[in-house]
Amino acid sequence: MNKVLRTPISDSDLEDIRIGDVIYMDGILVTCRDVAHRRLIEFHRELPVDLKGLAIFHAGPIVKKLPDGKYQMVSIGPTTSMRMERFEKEFVRQTGVKIIVGKGGMAEETEEACRTYKALHCVFPGGCAVLAATEVEEIERVEWMDLGMPESLWVNRVKGFGPLIVSIDAHGNNLFKKNKAVFNERKDRLVAEISEKVRFIQ
Amino acid sequence: MDIERFTDIIARFLAVSGKILPDDIVKKLAELKAAEHMPLAKSVYDSMSRNQDLAASLDRPSCQDTGVVNFFVSAGENFPGLGKIAGALREAVVRATAEAPLRHNTVAIFDEKNDGTNVGERAPFVHWDIVPGSDKVKVETYMAGGGCSLPGRAITLMPSAGYEGIVQYVFDTMVDWGINACPPLLIGIGIAGSVENASILSKRALLRPLGSHNPNPRGAEMEGLLEDGLNRLGIGPQGLSGSSSVMGVHIESAARHPSTISVGINVGCWAHRRGAIVLDKDLSYEILSHKGVRL
Numbered sequence: 001m002n003k004v005l006r007t008p009i010s011d012s013d014l015e016d017i018r019i020g021d022v023i024y025m026d027g028i029l030v031t032c033r034d035v036a037h038r039r040l041i042e043f044h045r046e047l048p049v050d051l052k053g054l055a056i057f058h059a060g061p062i063v064k065k066l067p068d069g070k071y072q073m074v075s076i077g078p079t080t081s082m083r084m085e086r087f088e089k090e091f092v093r094q095t096g097v098k099i100i101v102g103k104g105g106m107a108e109e110t111e112e113a114c115r116t117y118k119a120l121h122c123v124f125p126g127g128c129a130v131l132a133a134t135e136v137e138e139i140e141r142v143e144w145m146d147l148g149m150p151e152s153l154w155v156n157r158v159k160g161f162g163p164l165i166v167s168i169d170a171h172g173n174n175l176f177k178k179n180k181a182v183f184n185e186r187k188d189r190l191v192a193e194i195s196e197k198v199r200f201i202q
Numbered sequence: 203m204d205i206e207r208f209t210d211i212i213a214r215f216l217a218v219s220g221k222i223l224p225d226d227i228v229k230k231l232a233e234l235k236a237a238e239h240m241p242l243a244k245s246v247y248d249s250m251s252r253n254q255d256l257a258a259s260l261d262r263p264s265c266q267d268t269g270v271v272n273f274f275v276s277a278g279e280n281f282p283g284l285g286k287i288a289g290a291l292r293e294a295v296v297r298a299t300a301e302a303p304l305r306h307n308t309v310a311i312f313d314e315k316n317d318g319t320n321v322g323e324r325a326p327f328v329h330w331d332i333v334p335g336s337d338k339v340k341v342e343t344y345m346a347g348g349g350c351s352l353p354g355r356a357i358t359l360m361p362s363a364g365y366e367g368i369v370q371y372v373f374d375t376m377v378d379w380g381i382n383a384c385p386p387l388l389i390g391i392g393i394a395g396s397v398e399n400a401s402i403l404s405k406r407a408l409l410r411p412l413g414s415h416n417p418n419p420r421g422a423e424m425e426g427l428l429e430d431g432l433n434r435l436g437i438g439p440q441g442l443s444g445s446s447s448v449m450g451v452h453i454e455s456a457a458r459h460p461s462t463i464s465v466g467i468n469v470g471c472w473a474h475r476r477g478a479i480v481l482d483k484d485l486s487y488e489i490l491s492h493k494g495v496r497l
């Protein structure tokens with residue numbers, strides 16, 4: 001059985017989850033990326049959505065406005081989470097958000113935030129934007145539209161949203177950091193081996 | 203030459219190329235998926251193929267980041283209306299943006315405005331080649347997404363660093379930046395005497411079909427060594443570890459200066475939205491990258 005988390009998510013929901021686990025979520029997922037982070041942390045503007053116990057998605061979607069005034073999610077996939085690293089610890093502290101979804105890993109500050117305030121960073125497979133869009137049941141509302149389509153806060157009600165691969169767990173373990181140490185170790189050996197064979201300047 | 207028809211063909215081809223991956227990429231991803239044995243990596247490949255099926259059946263852009271459009275035009279010297287092509291390509295981007303739809307991605311430098319058209323100053327960027335004796339035109343399209351443009355970089359090495367320095371640079375780029383660019387990646391490398399030439403060649407390298415090789419035997423050998431070596435890094439789909447890291451490594455080159463060896467790197471993500479279409483002078487066309495697709 002796949003583990004499914006439902007918003008609002010509590011600290012105890014996250015206790016048994018470890019890096020490398022694959023989970024799914026039901027509930028509210030709000031897109032939140034570069035400028036929204038900046039507005040909250042650097043400009044001290046209040047977020048128009050209360051994120052306590054909810055999930056955010058580092059993503060800039062393609063959205064279509066329907067004739068009845070509602071919005072349809074056409075294509076939505078993760079963007080590089082590392083761009084938000086500078087803000088994320090403070091962001092998690094201030095908002096009480098429980099799941100951060102994006103792609104690629106995040107670093108020490110986010111690790112610390114996940115450990116201290118009990119949260120997860122998860123990867124949704126990048127480029128799988130139609131798959132993600134079909135897991136959005138409804139766009140409930142949108143805020144900060146002055147930021148344009150990719151940067152607005154799209155408040156999505158999602159069902160079976162995933163696969164979400166846990167990259168930082170609530171204990172502060174970091175999957176990408178572990179992987180990167182392995183890649184770096186292999187790299188040195190491989191570079192030495194290949195260099196032997198490309199001594200074309202003689 | 204009916205420029206309206208030319209524009210319409212390119213606009214529709216662009217829209218398709220954002221929804222369906224080229225044949226060689228589809229085949230390669232299937233091979234990598236079949237060869238993968240790590241469960242997590244397998245599940246990511248599953249998501250990728252489900253996504254491509256949904257994109258085709260729902261007629262939507264397969265990745266939300268439809269990039270900034272680049273064109274590479276190989277123009278036959280006898281193709282009529284050469285002077286109108288650049289304007290038509292620009293108009294095709296505007297149409298595809300509305301109709302595909304494409305995400306609004308072009309941000310004006312200095313003014314930092316995005317007017318939602320996907321055209322702007324030197325956007326779309328058009329690269330030209332003249333083909334002697336031909337009366338056809340080949341248009342290659344490329345959607346350069348943000349994630350896969352981020353690792354792009356170039357450097358000029360001293361000859362003492364040798365090709366060994368290129369190997370190091372490629373591996374450093376892959377481990378430091380490639381992970382975020384949605385692997386498995388296609389790696390384009392340009393080698394020349396200065397950075398701008400190396401960079402352009404690295405992007406051109408990404409346009410080569412998978413399975414093609416550098417014409418120089420040593421170039422082809424180096425492509426093979428790098429491909430094998432990068433795969434043994436085991437970066438896997440989305441950087442989550444796996445049996446492979448790349449879809450291929452392509453090197454393009456131009457003669458260098460005795461004192462310099464410049465190298466450029468560009469990577470294409472697994473959603474490598476490259477298209478190639480050839481039009482003849484009466485505008486009948488052949489799609490090279492996506493066989494069987496109708497516009």
Ligand code: SF4
Pocket residue numbers: 077078079126127128265266267268346347348349350382383384471472473
């Ligand atoms: S790197 Fe490619 S697949 Fe990944 S989000 Fe960017 S454009 Fe899409």
